[in-house]
Every structure is written in C-alpha cells, then in structure tokens.
Amino acid sequence: MNQQQRSALLHSSSLFPPPPGVKLSYGTAGFRADASLLESTVFRVGILAALRSIQTGSVIGLMITASHNQVSDNGVKIADPSGGMLTQLWEPFADAIANAPDPNSLLQLLDDFVKKENITLEGGPAARVLLGRDTRPSGASLVEAAKQGITCITGGTAIDVGVLTTPQLHWMVRAKNKGVEASEHHYYDQIVTSFSYLMDNIPRENSSKDVNDKLIVDGADGVGGEKLEKLKSSLKYLSIDVRNYGDGVLNEGVGADYVQKEKVVPRGFGPSDAGIRCASLDGDADRLVYFSVLSNSNKIDLVDGDKILSLFALFLKEQLRILDDKANTSSYKASLGVVQTAYANGASTEYLKQLGLEVVLTPTGVKYLHEKAAEYDIGIYFEANGHGTILFSETFLSWLENINNELSSTSKGSDQHKAASNLLAVSKLINQAVGDALSGLLLVEAILQHMGWSIQKWNELYQDLPSRQLKVKVVDRTAVITGNAETVVVSPVGIQEAIDAEIAKYTKGRCFVRPSGTEDVVRVYAEASTQEAADSLAHSVMVIVHQFLWF
Ligand code: 16G
Numbered sequence: 001m002n003q004q005q006r007s008a009l010l011h012s013s014s015l016f017p018p019p020p021g022v023k024l025s026y027g028t029a030g031f032r033a034d035a036s037l038l039e040s041t042v043f044r045v046g047i048l049a050a051l052r053s054i055q056t057g058s059v060i061g062l063m064i065t066a067s068h069n070q071v072s073d074n075g076v077k078i079a080d081p082s083g084g085m086l087t088q089l090w091e092p093f094a095d096a097i098a099n100a101p102d103p104n105s106l107l108q109l110l111d112d113f114v115k116k117e118n119i120t121l122e123g124g125p126a127a128r129v130l131l132g133r134d135t136r137p138s139g140a141s142l143v144e145a146a147k148q149g150i151t152c153i154t155g156g157t158a159i160d161v162g163v164l165t166t167p168q169l170h171w172m173v174r175a176k177n178k179g180v181e182a183s184e185h186h187y188y189d190q191i192v193t194s195f196s197y198l199m200d201n202i203p204r205e206n207s208s209k210d211v212n213d214k215l216i217v218d219g220a221d222g223v224g225g226e227k228l229e230k231l232k233s234s235l236k237y238l239s240i241d242v243r244n245y246g247d248g249v250l251n252e253g254v255g256a257d258y259v260q261k262e263k264v265v266p267r268g269f270g271p272s273d274a275g276i277r278c279a280s281l282d283g284d285a286d287r288l289v290y291f292s293v294l295s296n297s298n299k300i301d302l303v304d305g306d307k308i309l310s311l312f313a314l315f316l317k318e319q320l321r322i323l324d325d326k327a328n329t330s331s332y333k334a335s336l337g338v339v340q341t342a343y344a345n346g347a348s349t350e351y352l353k354q355l356g357l358e359v360v361l362t363p364t365g366v367k368y369l370h371e372k373a374a375e376y377d378i379g380i381y382f383e384a385n386g387h388g389t390i391l392f393s394e395t396f397l398s399w400l401e402n403i404n405n406e407l408s409s410t411s412k413g414s415d416q417h418k419a420a421s422n423l424l425a426v427s428k429l430i431n432q433a434v435g436d437a438l439s440g441l442l443l444v445e446a447i448l449q450h451m452g453w454s455i456q457k458w459n460e461l462y463q464d465l466p467s468r469q470l471k472v473k474v475v476d477r478t479a480v481i482t483g484n485a486e487t488v489v490v491s492p493v494g495i496q497e498a499i500d501a502e503i504a505k506y507t508k509g510r511c512f513v514r515p516s517g518t519e520d521v522v523r524v525y526a527e528a529s530t531q532e533a534a535d536s537l538a539h540s541v542m543v544i545v546h547q548f549l550w551f
C-alpha cells in the first residue's frame with residue numbers, strides 16, 4: 001500500500017469513528033444494528049467491497065437494509081460477483097475491520113489483509129461497487145458513508161442505484177458481471193416477459209374457476225410493496241391489490257416475518273378478505289409467504305416457504321417428466337434436488353420424499369442452502385420463513401436451449417416443447433442470485449393458474465405438523481455447538497442425550513436447539529402430533545437448555 005493510499009485511509013476513517021463499546025458481527029446476513037450506530041461500519045464495509053471488487057476484477061454489490069427489523073434499525077451486506085452472498089472466507093475479516101478501535105489499527109488490518117490476499121492496489125483493475133438501499137430513512141446517509149469507504153480506495157467507483165429490493169441489487173450485480181443489461185428496467189422486463197410466457201403456455205382446460213386472478217399483497221410498508229405497486233399494471237392475467245406499500249410504518253404489524261411468526265392478518269387486512277389469496281413480502285422483499293384469512297377472524301391459514309417449495313418442486317418435476325417422455329431427444333438426466341433446513345416442517349420433508357425427490361438439510365442461513373442447491377442441475381431451496389429460489393446449472397440450461405430449439409422446429413406447440421420452454425421461462429423468471437419475493441410471487445401465481453388450484457387446494461398438499469418455537473436467554477450462546485445441519489447438539493456434552501430422552505416421549509416428536517445468528521438467544525424448535533405435545537416438548541427442552549447453559 002503506497003503512502004498516498006495510507007493517508008487517504010487514515011484521513012477518511014478518522015471521520016467515521018466507531019461507536020464506543022459496540023461489538024458487531026457480520027452474522028448470517030451482514031451487519032445489523034440501530035441505524036445510529038452504523039456509519040463507521042458501513043464506511044468500512046465500503047472499503048471491504050472495494051477490495052473484494054479489485055481482488056475478483058468484478059462488480060460487487062453493497063446493500064443497505066435491515067430486512068424485517070424495526071424501522072430504526074439498519075444493516076449492510078455485500079453481494080459477491082455471482083450475485084450471491086459475500087464469500088464466507090471474508091466474513092472474519094469483515095468482523096475484524098468493523099471492530100477495529102481506531103484509524104491506525106484499521107489501517108494495519110487492511111495492510112495485512114491486502115498482502116495476505118495478494119490484492120493489487122496499484123496498476124490493477126479499479127474497484128466498482130453497486131450501492132443499493134431499502135426505504136429506511138437512515139439509508140440515504142449510510143449510502144454516503146459507503147461511498148466514502150469505496151472511494152477512499154484509489155480509483156474506486158461507487159455506482160448509486162438508489163432504492164431497490166435486496167434481490168434486485170443481487171440480480172444487477174450478477175447481470176453486470178455476465179455482461180448483460182443490468183438496470184432496474186431490465187429486471188422488470190425479464191420477469192414480466194417470462195411470467196407472460198408461462199401464463200400463455202397454460203393448458204386451456206386448466207384455466208378453471210377454482211383459481212381466480214385476484215391476489216392481495218401485503219408490502220410490509222417497504223420497498224417491495226412500492227415496487228410491486230408500479231409493476232402490477234404490466235402483469236397480464238393477474239389483478240393485484242397491493243396494501244401497505246409505504247403509507248405506514250415499515251414492518252410494524254406487517255410483512256412476511258410478522259405473518260409467519262404471529263399467524264395473524266397484517267395491518268390493513270381483515271375478515272372481509274376471507275378466502276381470497278393473499279401474500280406478504282418482508283421489508284426488503286427477499287422473503288415471501290402466502291396466507292388466507294379465516295372467516296370471521298383475524299387468524300390466517302399460513303402457506304409458508306415449505307409449501308412454496310413443494311409447489312415449485314411438483315411443477316418442475318412434472319415438466320421434467322414430460323420432457324423425458326420424448327424418446328428422440330438426446331437424453332440428459334437432470335438432477336433435481338431440494339434443500340431445506342431443520343426448521344422445515346416434518347410433514348413437508350415427508351411429502352417431498354414421497355414425491356421421490358432428494359431432500360437435503362443444511363444449517364440455517366441462505367448462504368448454506370444456496371451453496372448446496374448449486375450442486376444440482378435444478379436445485380430448489382427454501383427456508384420455512386419464505387426465503388428461497390431455484391438454481392439452474394449452466395450445463396442443463398444450455399442443453400435445454402438446444403432441445404427447445406430442436407423441438408420448436410420439429411414439434412412446435414407439443415407438450416414436450418411447452419415443457420422445455422416452461423423450464424427456460426422459470427429459469428429467467430426466478431432470481432438466480434438470491435431468494436426474491438417479487439419473482440417468487442409471479443412463479444407461484446403462474447403455477448397455481450397452470451394447476452388450476454385455489455390457495456386452499458394448494459394448502460392441502462399436506463398438513464403441517466404442529467410446532468412451537470421458543471427463545472432461551474443464556475449466559476453464552478456460543479457454548480452451543482451443533483452438528484448434522486443443526487439437528488444435534490455436539491457441545492455441551494450430555495445435552496443431546498437429555499433432549500433425545502424428551503423427544504422419545506412424544507408421537508412424531510422432533511426437536512432441536514441452535515444458537516441464533518441474529519439475536520443473543522438459543523432457539524428451541526419442537527414438533528409433535530398435537531399442538532399441546534409440541535408446546536410441552538419445546539418447554540421441557542427449554543428447561544434442559546437452562547440447566548446446561550445457565551451457569
Ligand atoms: C437471517 C438469514 C435467514 C435466517 C435467519 C435466521 C439470510 C439472508 N438471512 O435472517 O436466512 O433464516 O437469519 O435467524 O441469510 P436466526 O439465526 O436468528 O434464527
């Protein structure tokens with residue numbers, strides 16, 4: 001690092017002192033805290049993004065959002081060149097620089113890291129970072145802090161793309177690095193075109209009365225609602241009523257997280273919506289759940305991420321089967337895999353296995369699911385909380401393009417041709433970079449129309465097992481070490497045996513504990529054949545956690 005670069009870093013970082021006594025961690029989804037504490041962190045993440053851009057010779061994304069957290073919080077995370085999450089290898093460095101106490105120690109850390117990672121600061125490619133933010137009021141000033149961080153690396157350019165959903169920013173990073181058009185307009189163009197294509201391909205006999213074109217969407221008073229409100233008029237065959245698109249307080253009694261956890265209607269919904277298909281986005285529109293309002297009540301029937309996954313899996317499996325029926329296509333056995341976490345309802349896992357699908361579990365957090373799903377030709381991943389997407393391998397997509405062209409000349413309009421083009425349209429509609437509530441919603445809508453299913457019919461695919469989640473405050477949650485995709489506790493020794501002994505008392509009992517990645521608690525999840533049993537199992541295990549960890 002030359003002298004000019006050193007002084008630029010020292011000078012700029014002295015303008016962004018870290019708040020005293022605050023320790024931040026990159027966690028499962030970037031840094032998050034009260035917005036007033038974040039300027040220094042965001043400035044430093046700007047530096048980090050610039051270094052990552054130089055190292056990879058690619059465009060990097062930096063998103064300012066705290067997703068479903070309250071409006072006074074904010075956060076920052078990085079999108080890697082593929083559009084996915086920042087490589088896990090850099091997370092410890094992110095933690096280290098965020099917590100460096102003063103400009104000199106920050107400079108020392110950067111100097112060491114640049115050497116260790118062979119990052120060429122002079123004469124190599126210049127850093128380019130796309131900067132996006134959600135609708136939080138604190139976003140604008142944090143974007144300025146990020147710009148200072150990016151541009152204090154010599155030659156660094158910050159490209160401010162304004163207010164976007166998190167998945168839009170990830171999509172843009174991916175598109176830019178593939179050398180294709182990457183504006184917000186192109187994002188809409190791609191999803192609207194592929195959605196229309198899928199809708200036009202629907203077998204006429206399925207356009208039944210069971211499924212109507214009306215959908216009500218809770219926009220969480222965030223960026224997703226705002227964007228959908230603008231997008232909806234370009235969507236053929238679908239009439240969307242967007243509520244909570246920015247007129248109320250972000251995430252307050254609204255949004256996918258609220259709806260999924262509380263299982264009640266979000267603000268602005270009520271008994272008069274009973275029976276209508278409803279969906280809810282989270283604050284940065286990377287999570288999606290569906291629900292229907294029960295009559296004469298504020299309670300809902302929740303259709304969660306597991307059911308969205310099941311719907312997608314069913315549809316894709318069917319398209320692959322139709323395609324496979326064609327004897328004279330050059331055969332390609334596409335691998336189809338489903339990725340869940342331990343939070344997936346046991347009934348969903350059983351249902352998917354009964355369909356003959358390969359189901360694997362990973363630890364909680366999108367980065368783990370995404371990585372696993374990328375191992376298949378078609379990898380579908382979802383967390384129960386509504387975050388997920390479908391990944392297509394390059395090899396499979398190029399085979400599909402060829403077959404589609406071949407079928408288009410030999411048997412245009414045949415079932416096989418439609419199946420091939422449906423699969424291609426899904427790969428364009430669904431965000432390949434990260435879970436995306438807007439594109440996920442359009443795919444759900446297209447598939448429901450295709451099947452001719454109402455939300456009730458969809459919800460009946462299987463019956464969720466009753467479950468209960470609890471939080472336990474402990475002295476040190478890092479003392480809990482889990483294994484086997486968080487399904488067992490490895491340490492403290494003896495706790496798993498105690499949990500197993502409890503589980504054995506319940507029919508269809510299943511229970512696991514894990515330290516939260518976003519809150520200072522240990523989480524308990526329990527499932528059993530009745531709600532009372534699930535509650536009781538969760539409670540007994542909470543007591544065990546206390547016994548082992550409250551010392
Ligand atoms: C983060 C993760 C989400 C996970 C949640 C678990 C991303 C983008 N988000 O929000 O996938 O479900 O953390 O929270 O990775 P917990 O560790 O507090 O239970």
Ligand code: MG
Binds near residue numbers: 068282283284285
């Ligand atoms: Mg989110």
